Amino acid sequence: MFTGIVEERGEIVARDDLAEAARFRIRGPLVTSDASFGDSIAVNGVCLTVVEFGDGEFTVDVMAETLDRSSLTGLGAGAAVNLERAMAAGGRFGGHIVQGHVDGVGTIVSVSPSENWTVVRVAVPADLARYVVEKGSITIDGISLTVSAIGTAGEYGDWLEVSLIPTTLAETTLGAAVEGARVNLEVDVIAKYVERLTGAGSNEGRA
Template sequence: MFTGIVEELGDIVAVEPLADAARLTIRGKLVTSDARHGDSIAVNGVCLTVVDVVDGDSFTTDVMGETLKRSSIGTLDQGAKVNLERAAAVDSRLGGHIVQGHVDGTGVIVSRDPQENWEVVRVSVPDGLARYIVEKGSITIDGISLTVSGIGAETEGEPGHLDWLEVSLIPTTRELTTLGSAPVGTTVNLEVDIIAKYVERLMQRG
């Protein structure tokens, strides 16, 4: 489990294609400092398992084909910046919200609206996720715990139809995460609030 509070920006050192998979080498001095084989580290919001620690500041991880297809991890090249977070410790504060590191889908940054002290970023919402997204609710974008500041649809559709969501980035988020500099057109990983999915499941059974 994670909290969506990014600990550091890492770098993709190498990408090794495998049969229906890929092995990534990722540099992140902080998250690697106490990493061991089998530990979980969220990379752009995707929970990945440490295979080896390299030179004390990097780790390797294997990404299976399903993850490559369902997330933006498969589009990363050598030199790309990534958001990194170690698994939450049971004795630490939950600074964000409950994040599993299981990507529900991907969206695309469709606009950026910089203000004096913050920036509003609009992201497209894929079919099937709209019902889990509410204004002022939680959303994870590329591993970052954020509050949904706005929702909307470009055209009239069915009740509850949703084309986009907006989040507002404070200076710290802009400076310390990939979302701060990601251009319009960038594909991002989305994970909705797990509580919403549990509530839906319970209502269906009731």
């Protein structure tokens, strides 16, 4: 499990495309400082398993299912990525519950800077929009953020906005966000469980 508090902005050093998979070598001195074989590290919000590590770098294998469902499919050598180690038992819970299981990919449709923050609007897939609420939590490329606005108007359909403080802009990949960029989205897992349980409860025992 993760919290969505990015520890380090890493860089993809190399990508090898394999049969229905890809192998990424990623530079991340901080997240590899105590790495072990089999550890989980979130890469742009995708939970991946360390298969090799050393000299401040680690290697992960990404299967076709993950490539198909995340923005990792479009990344190669030189791309910056947000990195977070799995939360340690007893650690500080600074963000919200993040599983590292991407629910879908959104598209940045506008970036509006101001003096003290930047507002980023992201088009959200229709099947995820029902889980997004104003002032609720959303994970964008592995970053735990608060939804500052939602809407459905315009050519992009469902959208959400997040307001980014200077620290988030400086320490994560969203600082270089541009219109048209694809980002990984993970909605609040509690909302999904509530929907599932409420739906099951309303139908059980009824003709």
